[in-house]
Amino acid sequence: MNIPDALKPYATGELASRYVNVDELDWKPTPTPGIDMKILLDVPETGLLTALFRWAPGTALPLHEHVEIEQTYVLSGSIVDDEGEVREGNYVWRPKGNRHIARSPNGALVLSFFLKPNKFLEGELAGKELK
Structure with missing residues (x-):
C-alpha cells in the first residue's frame, strides 16, 4: 500500500487509522492535460485508488472503460x-465495463473511488491505461 507522506506520521500500525492532511499533498498531473489529482489512497495490489481530481474548465477525458465500479462525488462544478450531468453536491457511480467520455465545461473538483487500470480507447491515450 502506498501511504502519502502527508499521513505517514499517523500510520503507526497495520490496523491504525490513516489521517490525511490533504493540504500537504501536491497536485500531480494526470495523462489528460487539464486534470490534476491528489492521491489519497493507492493500493497497487488491488488497484484501489481514492483521489481528488481537479478539472480545468473545458477539459475532456477521452473515451475510456472502467474495469470495475467507479464512484464520483462532485465537490464543486x-x-x-x-x-x-453530475453537479456540486451530487454523486454518480458507473458499473464495471462502463465506457464514457467525461467533460467539464466549467471546471470541477471531484472525489473519486475506482479500481485501476482504466483503459483509454480513443485519442492520444488510446491503448494506454491509467495505473
Whole structure:
C-alpha cells in the first residue's frame, strides 16, 4: 500500500487509522492535460485508488472503460457525459465495463473511488491505461 507522506506520521500500525492532511499533498498531473489529482489512497495490489481530481474548465477525458465500479462525488462544478450531468453536491457511480467520455465545461473538483487500470480507447491515450 502506498501511504502519502502527508499521513505517514499517523500510520503507526497495520490496523491504525490513516489521517490525511490533504493540504500537504501536491497536485500531480494526470495523462489528460487539464486534470490534476491528489492521491489519497493507492493500493497497487488491488488497484484501489481514492483521489481528488481537479478539472480545468473545458477539459475532456477521452473515451475510456472502467474495469470495475467507479464512484464520483462532485465537490464543486460539474462533470458531463452522454448519459447526464453530475453537479456540486451530487454523486454518480458507473458499473464495471462502463465506457464514457467525461467533460467539464466549467471546471470541477471531484472525489473519486475506482479500481485501476482504466483503459483509454480513443485519442492520444488510446491503448494506454491509467495505473
